[in-house]
Amino acid sequence: xxxxxxxxxxxxxxxxxxxxxxxxxxxxxxxxxxxxxxxxxxxxxxxxxxxxxxxxxxxxxxxxxxxxxxxxxxxxxxxxxxxxxxxxxxxxxxxxxxxxxxxxxxxxxxxxxxxxxxxxxxxxxxxxxxxxxxxxxxxxxxxxxxxxxxxxxxxxxxxxxxxxxxxxxxxxxxxxxxxxxxxxxxxxxxxxxxxxxxxxxxxxxxxxxxxxxxxxxxxxxxxxxxxxxxxxxxxxxxxxxxxxx
Ligand SMILES: Cc1cc2nc3c(=O)[nH]c(=O)nc-3n(C[C@H](O)[C@H](O)[C@H](O)COP(=O)(O)OP(=O)(O)OC[C@H]3O[C@@H](n4cnc5c(N)ncnc54)[C@H](O)[C@@H]3O)c2cc1C
Numbered sequence: 082x083x084x085x086x087x088x089x090x091x092x093x094x095x096x097x098x099x100x101x102x103x104x105x106x107x108x109x110x111x112x113x114x115x116x117x118x119x120x121x122x123x124x125x126x127x128x129x130x131x132x133x134x135x136x137x138x139x140x141x142x143x144x145x146x147x148x149x150x151x152x153x154x155x156x157x158x159x160x161x162x163x164x165x166x167x168x169x170x171x172x173x174x175x176x177x178x179x180x181x182x183x184x185x186x187x188x189x190x191x192x193x194x195x196x197x198x199x200x201x202x203x204x205x206x207x208x209x210x211x212x213x214x215x216x217x218x219x220x221x222x223x224x225x226x227x228x229x230x231x232x233x234x235x236x237x238x239x240x241x242x243x244x245x246x247x248x249x250x251x252x253x254x255x256x257x258x259x260x261x262x263x264x265x266x267x268x269x270x271x272x273x274x275x276x277x278x279x280x281x282x283x284x285x286x287x288x289x290x291x292x293x294x295x296x297x298x299x300x301x302x303x304x305x306x307x308x309x310x311x312x313x314x315x316x317x318x319x320x321x322x323x324x325x326x
Contacts, residue, residue: 085274097122101199102131105141105257112142112257126281130260133197133239142257147242147299149312150194153264154210154235155187156218158228172221174214184225186218188264193314197237206233238264242299242306248273249295250280259296 086096097117106114106121114121129138133150140146160182168177176186192210211233219226241247241263250258258280262269276286285291307313 085270102134102138103199105129105138107142107254111254124256126256126258128258128260128277128281130277132261133194133237134199135239135259135261137196139257139259142254144251144254144257144259144296145299146247146259146261146296147302147306148239148261149242149307149310150197150237150239151191151312152194152204152210152235153188153191153238154206154214154233155185156211156214156230157232158184158218158225159231161225161228164222169221172217174217174221183231184218184222184228186221187214191238191240191312193312194237195314195316201237204235204237206235210235240264240312242302242310246273246294247296248276248280248286248291249297250284251296 090096100117100119102115102117104116105112105127106116112124112127114123115127127142129135129142131138133148136146136148155176157179161178161184163180163182164178166178168175173188174186175188176184178184211230215230239261241261244263244265246262246265246269247259250256258277260273260277262273266273272289276289276291279286279288280291303309
């Protein structure tokens, strides 16, 4: 992250930390600025890349971005003898063994959240989430069931209905690009950065067809999509007889 930040600054970027975007100022059907506690920062082009807050900001620009935020965690075990396997995806988990021997796994258990407020504290790992992760890992690798969990980390992932990113600059308002990576963002970030540069500067991605990552794919989405996918918070859970099959 630091390397990206320095490289951006070397190219003239100004990074304002602790300056949440509170909203988008619109005029004449276009985005003209970002509202912050210190005033409006004017813009010709705007990229909305605020993770789980992207849907709220996109709404200001008249764009409907369907997102379901969830807290996800990873766990790391103590080092074990190397297995003849690289990454493994199974039992509701994904992960890999590091060269040092630690099993780093997560992803399988999401704690679904309602809207994430701008002043939301940073998520921290929690025992209720770690336990099912550790149990699933022990089931996946029974011979490693004795391994102790030595580390964990947590974050909030914004999930699109199909789990794929949105990288799109819709015709209306025309100067707003939406960039939300759903739950697959780390690995894609170098290519995403280049695609974003293309979309903003050239008006389209010059090296890949991003049609499948457009917002338009959600045009006919059922308004009840979160509930239908079972992605609701315990408080919003439907009565048992209404549960989706
Ligand atoms: C535990 C865990 C493990 C993961 N493992 C992997 C993995 O192995 N591989 C992988 O590819 N992906 C992984 N992911 C998913 C990956 O982190 C996300 O896909 C990716 O970070 C999403 O990128 P993003 O740019 O859309 O949003 P984010 O990374 O969430 O970035 C959004 C940024 O916007 C800022 N922001 C939010 N609101 C505002 C606001 N109002 N004003 C100003 N700034 C704001 C945030 O501070 C943040 O810096 C993991 C996620 C978690 C939580």
